[in-house]
Amino acid sequence: MGHTFTIGIGGAAGQGVATPGDIFAKIFSRRGLHLNAYNAYQSIIRGGHTFLTIRTGADPVTNMGDRIDLLIPLNQDTMDRHLGLLGEGGACLYNADTIQPGTHAEGVQLCALPVSTLADISRNKVAQNTIAIGAAISMMGIGFQSLEDVIREQFGRKAAAVADENVAVARAGYDYATQNFRPFARPLPMSDNRYAVLSGNTALAMGGAAAGVKFYCAYPMSPSTGVLHWMATHAREAGIMVRQVEDELGVVNMAIGAAQAGVRAMCATSGGGFALMSEALGLSAMAEIPIVVIDCQRAGPSTGVPTKTEQGDLWQMLGAAFGDYPRVIAAPLDIADCFTLLAEMWNLVDKFQVPGLVLADLLLSEGRLSVDPKVLDFAPHVDRGEMITSPNGGPGEGGYKRYKITESGVSPRAIPGVPGYTHVVASDEHDEDGVLISDMFTNTHKRRAMMEKRMRKENGIAAAVAPPKLQGPADADVTLIGWGSTQGVIEEARALLAEEGITANQLQVRWIVPLHGEAIVEQLKNAKRTIIVENNYSGQFARYLRSETSFVADGHIRKYDGEPFMPHHIVEAVREQLAGGVTLSVPVHEIMV
Amino acid sequence: MGHTFTIGIGGAAGQGVATPGDIFAKIFSRRGLHLNAYNAYQSIIRGGHTFLTIRTGADPVTNMGDRIDLLIPLNQDTMDRHLGLLGEGGACLYNADTIQPGTHAEGVQLCALPVSTLADISRNKVAQNTIAIGAAISMMGIGFQSLEDVIREQFGRKAAAVADENVAVARAGYDYATQNFRPFARPLPMSDNRYAVLSGNTALAMGGAAAGVKFYCAYPMSPSTGVLHWMATHAREAGIMVRQVEDELGVVNMAIGAAQAGVRAMCATSGGGFALMSEALGLSAMAEIPIVVIDCQRAGPSTGVPTKTEQGDLWQMLGAAFGDYPRVIAAPLDIADCFTLLAEMWNLVDKFQVPGLVLADLLLSEGRLSVDPKVLDFAPHVDRGEMITSPNGGPGEGGYKRYKITESGVSPRAIPGVPGYTHVVASDEHDEDGVLISDMFTNTHKRRAMMEKRMRKENGIAAAVAPPKLQGPADADVTLIGWGSTQGVIEEARALLAEEGITANQLQVRWIVPLHGEAIVEQLKNAKRTIIVENNYSGQFARYLRSETSFVADGHIRKYDGEPFMPHHIVEAVREQLAGGVTLSVPVHEIMV
């Protein structure tokens, strides 16, 4: 990607790091710039340390990048932790009344803001933030009007007086900076494009809504709760039934009930909640009631680090619930894909009447990305599969068989309320007509036939999903293999490696089940050196890929400290591995968040 | 194994199939004979069809075998289903008043018992059963006294009159048979050995008790409930706290609480309950509180076929809970091993402070086996690991660190009540002293160090467990690979194959995690043809083995109809695969149960 510019804003939870973030995001996206924002925070409501990184540029910005250009520390702790991140050309805007700068690199511009002289801090508690934003806008070479518009919008018409005051405070910062600080060397460009800026959670929620989800339920759990928040806020307009349930057991079973009644029903959680939901995935598969469950992964095991990212739930998903049953598992590649994937997932899941699992992670869920609004298609193709919603001619000879044995394994499903199609769906093994074969009518042959009927769906599912494709030059020096949310950072690492003369291509896996192992091996067979990149300790994807293909990569880059990869982590690890000797690199996260 | 003799008794649930089974088992084991019993039943309390197979012989009897020698149908349904199983030399003992024989093979002796003339059936509802037992004993060439002793024992001293009557009824059957039926060609031998006959559930419970388990809790779930029943019945004498809990979430967490307080705490369930428990395995691993959870697998997915066997929970166990954490998983090889394994498991789990998972199945849990009482060692070596149970000198400099970073990954644990060692154990990521690093003190370096500390235990665990060893001739024509409960049936299939001139050896896996993949591959590398045998649809073990080793077997024998393998299933499948063309055999279960 081309030139980018990154702002880092840090402070304690409750100090209002989010607001400047929102303001910058609005300003950038309205200039037609792309952006990517990532907030490193802690499981604490007030206090502690939060560090928001907003990176912007003319090209799509796929990750947080490697560098901070402008640091805005809202407290001393942030100054102490992060001043060292700034290099030549960087600047730090800080409240000189309360914060002392520490030692810094050559060429860093320290911009002390005399906050209490610029604003009445007794009246305006976030004056330091607003002044810093004004100053930043000035140094970035952006006209004040953009900022004023956003501030006014934020307060709305009702609070015009408050808006006025904040505009004035921002203006003071803007003017002070114009007079006292050196602007950044390279001003931010503009374009006519307009982007929507959204988090992965919003994208998942909107993607579900666009796919026709009519029932959403959840139990709050970081980092998935944003899906619930979007759904709850938009439920009435969107015509979606949203319920907060007593626990995750209730959530998934409520979704199954709604799905059986005939609507698309979805829920989201994180690893711990998913563990509780796992039993019911078997019910969904056995009773052949399609649902979609989203797991927004966070750092485990157990409660772990609830506000930190990880790709550590893959084996939990692969192993969720006992016995063999067909399912679909996919990991969206970026925030836009959180939206796009859902319509695809839903059509598959409805067609094959199986549970569909989406493996997102905190990085996507809580990160924010600029997305072309065209991507947010609210009228995607909807295929509900073979569903009987009215009696028509009736079931015909022999009556309706809910679990009719078919070549595809799929049996048309009638929803409650349709006359003539009454039947029982069951978690016990059953015959074609739904009658249990676990008690009275136990029968090894029927049991086998029903297992095979269900499992045959796997063929159809595999055929409906394309294998992943190698991105980049076929004859690259190194092939980086990733899955889900690492798409962007690997892509940037490849670009950086290319600058060093190392060519890299990339195989990024989005559909976990079905995997298309043979196609993957085919694509990897000429690779000069393969390295699997993943955000967990044990190489969960590497192990899974091996289980399906016997493929063993030459090297691994893993990270399990709670923070996502930055491009240089991958670049350095690849360099290290190409130099020889090393086959496992675990990059150190230098930013102390 | 040498000559064996198999009785099949079938009837509706509630008709009392179990009692004749118990009587035969007692008589055989007291003659110094080995035996193996398997009951094919349904999820129904009364009615339906139950079919008990008891196989006995002088050598250890490892499985139900392929043949029935004596069929005792307690109702017409059983006669209709199973008469066809008898071959030359076989016999069928039935109540001629109520049951009609069907067509049968050449050389089968149909033994009609005139039950109502031999006993007063209005007084004795199970007269037909008792008469049949008497008749059977006679035909097997066993003296009546053995039977009389067992009957008297069953009724106890208090019901001497009832016992007398039943003895008389049995005697009538015995005498009638002596006079009217042809005895079996080969009378059952005797030996001076005496065996205990027990189910896998009893073995698991006793094995736990022997290993020093002081807390057992459970929620009933077939086929694991027998563990609870043994524990509840023997709790007072054994000094074990036994609790039935409101659900499996409560079960596993209660066990964790008890374990933290300092006792060995265990629980058992089946797949659905295990799904509910999975979240807490992460707590056990993260807080480093050792527990043992037993999963008695049954046919899934979902409620599935609750009374049928399967090896279908392997991936659920491998994936249980999110994030990476150390654990131990083992699958006992037979009912005796259900006992033996627990002491080994407990020492590992205590030493490394991790969750230990035992993967049994219905075949073991509810089957019965004759076991040399010496195997049932109630004073096994007990190693509780590094535990601080008294203040001694106190924690010394810097205070007590519950999660002290050590080379082994193991940190000495103090139990509540010891002065000077107060600390908090947490499911959130924490520092060495137990203080959370998920909120205020989030720190990527500490997080990484704690992950690595915990995961280092995997090295110690691997070193403490030996790799599996190839059984049988090194240069065999075929190598059969199995895990857990298929040990016995594969062994017998090998013997049968040898009779046909096909030599087979066997790699049976007992420790699933740690697996010792390299050692396995080493042992398999000279195999001429490898076939993995498992009781599930998707080849769960084959996939796992591949994930660890890249190893792909030449063929697979799988069964997922709810019933266990019989030796001829494997023999025929091996024959079929050696003949070429076929790489996946799914034997048909001919016995309609």
Place this chain on the structure above:
Amino acid sequence: MATITEGPRPMAMADYKGRVDPDWCPGCGDYGVLAAVQKALVELQIPNHQVVTISGIGCSSNFPGFIETYGMHTLHGRALPVATGVKMANHELTVLVTGGDGDGFGIGGNHFAHAMRRNVDLTYIVMDNQIYGLTTGQTSPTSQIGMKTKSTPFGNVEGPIHPIASALACGATFVARGFSADQKHLSGLIRQAIEHKGFSFIDVFSPCVTYNKDNTFQWFRPRVKKLEDDPAYDSGDWLAAMEKSILWGEEIPIGKFFERTDLPSLDEAEPVLKDGPMVGRPDHIDPAIARAFIEELM
């Protein structure tokens, strides 16, 4: 709820007869409950395709297989959330939930409490046999102290839960108790429960003849006393219901303990449903609204 929308032919008992005969033990209390439900449905003339019968796992939870309606035989303990989902997706359906004491008060206890506080419009019938039947006889949450079962061979030491008191405490708007042997009374309760708009709970003494040797038909018969027989009893009085709820021993009240009709059921309270059931709505959101959702982000 219970309005007839199709078919001129009146519903008869045979229309609710399940595809297979119940395989409960001969004499099991659950037979009486099945018959009472079928009778109530006939009396209410609800077409069988408009009824969804939902259960968990247990002997009693085999119920949906034995009645001809739409049925869901779900997971142990999870019938109520499933039923809530069904009702919220299509509140025109009549939703019956059937199951056991273990299913409902043991593993399912949390859903029980929460479905009641939400006043989900469904009828929940617990076949309370004070034992775990299907797993062959362990204590249940309603087993009395001292009861000997396979899991308490020396007698249970844990106090039971009180389903009626709990239902009252959790805000159930219709709370009753029936006895499987008094089918007419029971079927009357079920009819009222179905007619009640909101959460209706009926705890039914439905003896397990195989595993519960303490609380048998014979044990209950002389003890059960109908609340309806006391003209002074006011089922609108919550505190009076509470007082009756804990009677146990020589006199055990059955009948309607409590009903209130002043609270909206969840489907009535939920504004999203003002346009009718969720099921059958168009897949796609109105484009103008969708555009507004995107605008918000720009």
Place this chain on the structure above:
Amino acid sequence: MATITEGPRPMAMADYKGRVDPDWCPGCGDYGVLAAVQKALVELQIPNHQVVTISGIGCSSNFPGFIETYGMHTLHGRALPVATGVKMANHELTVLVTGGDGDGFGIGGNHFAHAMRRNVDLTYIVMDNQIYGLTTGQTSPTSQIGMKTKSTPFGNVEGPIHPIASALACGATFVARGFSADQKHLSGLIRQAIEHKGFSFIDVFSPCVTYNKDNTFQWFRPRVKKLEDDPAYDSGDWLAAMEKSILWGEEIPIGKFFERTDLPSLDEAEPVLKDGPMVGRPDHIDPAIARAFIEELM
């Protein structure tokens, strides 16, 4: 239970001061609860190593990290079974369970009911802020109808649960309600609760100053009325307690609603414990008994 077995030095507040300072929001109600617990422990002079403080997950559930006792910070909703396990393995320990309304009445509701019916001897303190704090403000099971939260931006339509009534219905033997702002009163309740042999439940109004703008300190202050102020109130009268339990609005009772001391706690009822705590018993079963176990099988 609360007997002092070691150390001559009396316990002081400092002995219960946690390793780190609480990181609750300034003004959070939970500070008052922490102080009240510490005060009660000092008054009872229970050595800190004989106390185990157990919580689930939530702001309030961070409690064990802020008090110097043995602590367990477990899973969301699972504190009570963990605590039951601790108590059953070593009933000489004083077991405190602390957590939130979501933790205890939402996801943990089933364990709540069952721990009470079992009369496990522990003290359960719920910091009830009628909101999900740690997940940044969604409705909780005690949120009132109409409350606007992140998950109910247009107002909650679901009725709340009633912790006091539920506890009474489930057979809790000590039921009280406190207010974080009245520390002296609260600490008195906690002291009594710890002294009570059996399950003690204290629902504490502990306002979330960040996310609950409805049920604030200011809202509660004029409303809470101490039961102790009414000399006629008899905390031995279950039905009277029930009657008080559902008061909500202008007058909200706090204090001890109910206590009974005639029922054995689970450890007292459990015969296996007559020989003392499970922990510390020899690993191996007496050989003669073990032999008998094997004999049974022969």
